[in-house]
Amino acid sequence: xxxxxxxxxxxxxxxxxxxxxxxxxxxxxxxxxxxxxxxxxxxxxxxxxxxxxxxxxxxxxxxxxxxxxxxxxxxxxxxxxxxxxxxxxxxxxxxxxxxxxxxxxxxxxxxxxxxxxxxxxxxxxxxxxxxxxxxxxxxxxxxxxxxxxxxxxxxxxxxxxxxxxxxxxxxxxxxxxxxxxxxxxxxxxxxxxxxxxxxxxxxxxxxxxxxxxxxxxxxxxxxxxxxxxxxxxxxxxxxxxxxxxxxxxxxxxxxxxxxxxxxxxxxxxxxxxxxxxxxxxxxxxxxxxxxxxxxxxxxxxxxxxxxxxxxxxxxxxxxxxxxxxxxxxxxxxxxxxxxxxxxxxxxxxxxxxxxxxxxxxxxxxxxxxxxxxxxxxxxxxxxxxxxxxxxxxxxxxxx
Ligand code: CTP
Numbered sequence: 001x002x003x004x005x006x007x008x009x010x011x012x013x014x015x016x017x018x019x020x021x022x023x024x025x026x027x028x029x030x031x032x033x034x035x036x037x038x039x040x041x042x043x044x045x046x047x048x049x050x051x052x053x054x055x056x057x058x059x060x061x062x063x064x065x066x067x068x069x070x071x072x073x074x075x076x077x078x079x080x081x082x083x084x085x086x087x088x089x090x091x092x093x094x095x096x097x098x099x100x101x102x103x104x105x106x107x108x109x110x111x112x113x114x115x116x117x118x119x120x121x122x123x124x125x126x127x128x129x130x131x132x133x134x135x136x137x138x139x140x141x142x143x144x145x146x147x148x149x150x151x152x153x154x155x156x157x158x159x160x161x162x163x164x165x166x167x168x169x170x171x172x173x174x175x176x177x178x179x180x181x182x183x184x185x186x187x188x189x190x191x192x193x194x195x196x197x198x199x200x201x202x203x204x205x206x207x208x209x210x211x212x213x214x215x216x217x218x219x220x221x222x223x224x225x226x227x228x229x230x231x232x233x234x235x236x237x238x239x240x241x242x243x244x245x246x247x248x249x250x251x252x253x254x255x256x257x258x259x260x261x262x263x264x265x266x267x268x269x270x271x272x273x274x275x276x277x278x279x280x281x282x283x284x285x286x287x288x289x290x291x292x293x294x295x296x297x298x299x300x301x302x303x304x305x306x307x308x309x310x311x312x313x314x315x316x317x318x319x320x321x322x323x324x325x326x327x328x329x330x331x332x333x334x335x336x337x338x339x340x341x342x343x344x345x346x347x348x349x350x351x352x353x354x355x356x357x358x359x360x361x362x363x364x365x366x367x368x369x370x371x372x373x374x375x376x377x378x379x380x381x382x383x384x385x386x387x388x389x390x391x392x393x394x395x396x397x398x399x
Pocket of ligand 1: 320
């Protein structure tokens, strides 16, 4: 988001306090963030809060001493994105009808930037026919509307009308300001562990959390790719806007991947597939008995290697991950060749700042032609974007 100018328009609803967190997140990601508030918004949160978080002056009134005569035009036209969060029923009504009676509504009319509207209000107000007609009207004019979330509302009722979580709004913002450079590309991503049951209460699995795969899927979706995510069990929130297949075992993952592979230009296998499964699955809970116990395991199919055996002319671009605790490069290179894939992302999962449960990762990318790239310690989101840049280059070379 570095170098982007984003305006957050705060209108007078109780969810205005959540926009403080939104502004904090925007600034954290490097966006030059400006806040314009309506008169009523300033009853809920003080401008000083936004001024401090954004490091920029906050505008409330058209005719304040601190507002320059052309601020509404310059702010509007230099912006890459205007976010109205929260957007009240009144404000939605104003912009749907071309009313410009304060700084923020005038700025919206003057803007040529994308406008993201995040309605937040009581569920009956949201369902009201006039509000719905107004939302439809602004959507037809190209405004992007973020559907409110359901849940407990400030008026002590339950329903649809909550401002989405600031993190969720951020995901939409990333999508809107990205160049959509992967539009037209169909990407299949696998993520998470597989779980191989022993009996109804026990299983064999691994420590994968799915974070790296989910980061790749989200980044690809945000950049305009059509994404299919095949996910083992994880505690992560399902990303919006993509087809998700939930699987448990390696055999289920194989079926889902092979079913979707013909439709994919790129397959990224970030999942940590269990190499073995118990030969037998007991119908009832296994009871304790002797001092030692042996579990008979049989090998799971290697999904990536199977994809690698596809005839090269029909083959999607194949990307593997190599999770290693020793001899990182030797092992990763061997996997790249043995599975006949295009690139492999090698990471040392024994490090604290990399691997399974970590927010960050430090990886080396190995290519078919023998070249290698060592990336510094990065957030998993950044690794994901870097990886997608490389995939885009390789696809470009293939064509
Ligand atoms: N993989 C797969 N099917 C399997 C095992 C692994 O598709 N049955 C894929 C993983 O998704 C990953 C790559 O192969 O992209 C490497 O996985 P990894 O677990 O590092 O290696 P393995 O091939 O399983 O070898 P080993 O466990 O001996 O290191």
